[in-house]
Amino acid sequence: MKKTRLDIQQDILLTLIKPIVYIWMWMDSKRIVKKDPAFNFRRKEPYVMLANHTFLFDVIHVPLRLRPVPFIIASQTLFTKQPSKFLVSQVAHVIPKSKGRSDASAIINIFGAVKRGYPILIFPEGDNTFYGETNYIEESTMKLIKKLKLDVITCNVKGGYLSKPRWATGKRKHRQVVLEYKLEIPKERLIKLSLEEVNNIVVKALYNNDYEYQRQVMVPHPGKKLAEGIENAVYVCPHCEAINTITSSGNMIKCSSCQKEGFIDSFGFIHDFMFDNLIDWDKFQKNFTAKLRDSVIKSTGFMSFLTMENDEQVPIGLIELEYSNQQIHITGAYTDSFPVSLVTNATITLRRDFGFICNEKHYLIKLDHYGASFLRIVQDKY
Numbered sequence: 001m002k003k004t005r006l007d008i009q010q011d012i013l014l015t016l017i018k019p020i021v022y023i024w025m026w027m028d029s030k031r032i033v034k035k036d037p038a039f040n041f042r043r044k045e046p047y048v049m050l051a052n053h054t055f056l057f058d059v060i061h062v063p064l065r066l067r068p069v070p071f072i073i074a075s076q077t078l079f080t081k082q083p084s085k086f087l088v089s090q091v092a093h094v095i096p097k098s099k100g101r102s103d104a105s106a107i108i109n110i111f112g113a114v115k116r117g118y119p120i121l122i123f124p125e126g127d128n129t130f131y132g133e134t135n136y137i138e139e140s141t142m143k144l145i146k147k148l149k150l151d152v153i154t155c156n157v158k159g160g161y162l163s164k165p166r167w168a169t170g171k172r173k174h175r176q177v178v179l180e181y182k183l184e185i186p187k188e189r190l191i192k193l194s195l196e197e198v199n200n201i202v203v204k205a206l207y208n209n210d211y212e213y214q215r216q217v218m219v220p221h222p223g224k225k226l227a228e229g230i231e232n233a234v235y236v237c238p239h240c241e242a243i244n245t246i247t248s249s250g251n252m253i254k255c256s257s258c259q260k261e262g263f264i265d266s267f268g269f270i271h272d273f274m275f276d277n278l279i280d281w282d283k284f285q286k287n288f289t290a291k292l293r294d295s296v297i298k299s300t301g302f303m304s305f306l307t308m309e310n311d312e313q314v315p316i317g318l319i320e321l322e323y324s325n326q327q328i329h330i331t332g333a334y335t336d337s338f339p340v341s342l343v344t345n346a347t348i349t350l351r352r353d354f355g356f357i358c359n360e361k362h363y364l365i366k367l368d369h370y371g372a373s374f375l376r377i378v379q380d381k382y
């Protein structure tokens with residue numbers, strides 16, 4: 001099957017900007033690449049590559065040395081606002097997919113790209129981790145892998161999370177990412193495996209705990225605002241069990257209820273709180289979901305509507321989002337109220353963009369606070 005005119009355009013543009021991207025990624029993070037001899041970065045035969053999603057730019061670091069450049073499966077929201085819309089539709093090889101639901105058009109586009117000779121790159125968690133540990137992997141990914149009948153390559157990304165935590169608003173220095181590529185399942189073996197067996201292999205191959213990795217390598221990432229933004233990831237104080245009382249300033253963390261204070265060091269570890277890492281803290285706070293849903297949560301933010309039919313993001317304006325008594329209330333530039341039970345396909349994209357569908361409307365709210373709280377209110381998956 002011949003390449004399309006858009007394929008050729010993107011191939012040319014990607015070749016032209018490659019030196020700039022290399023410099024950009026070199027400035028972003030030190031890259032350490034480890035490769036299985038059985039995998040060639042320039043192999044011509046199509047394959048499917050799976051990678052864990054540790055920070056925003058691993059979507060650029062992972063395929064950086066691959067030729068031909070793979071088609072990346074990415075959120076459809078990237079196609080709704082400039083400049084990302086131009087980049088993912090005209091420059092990069094990207095296939096849009098709606099998060100949290102099956103997408104027939106995405107499947108068709110994936111098979112089409114393979115027939116035209118391109119590899120496929122999937123981050124099966126769907127989102128980069130908030131807490132530093134490989135997240136839930138969609139079962140639909142395993143079904144797709146079986147249907148593609150291609151070699152399965154994995155790339156385990158380590159060190160990226162603590163170099164640039166998703167929740168953090170402050171920068172870290174000396175960022176570093178390790179990329180480990182491996183031919184995980186040859187296509188001849190894939191045919192013989194069940195979905196459960198494929199899932200077990202993939203989950204094991206992509207698993208990473210960035211805190212445990214950091215305990216081994218102890219790479220410092222100094223900064224002056226290492227704790228700021230942490231209230232977008234944690235919502236239960238582990239000492240007094242109050243809800244949404246965690247605040248941050250500089251490198252300091254404080255509970256406004258019991259006045260407990262702690263700090264984050266240059267290695268990313270928490271001091272003077274019950275947990276020294278956010279993975280254990282999150283496992284603890286998941287026990288308080290019922291208490292969270294009995295609380296009142298408020299945040300200001302900027303709201304837009306997404307129209308997926310023509311890939312547009314329609315800005316609405318500043319609003320206040322409130323949750324109470326199993327109801328969502330929106331006031332400000334837009335007013336609406338509806339029960340949580342009507343909310344579907346809830347996700348957090350980037351650092352704090354809260355997206356969901358209700359009454360056939362696609363909401364996208366860039367929250368100022370409490371992203372993890374709102375997400376846990378409306379779903380139990382992530």
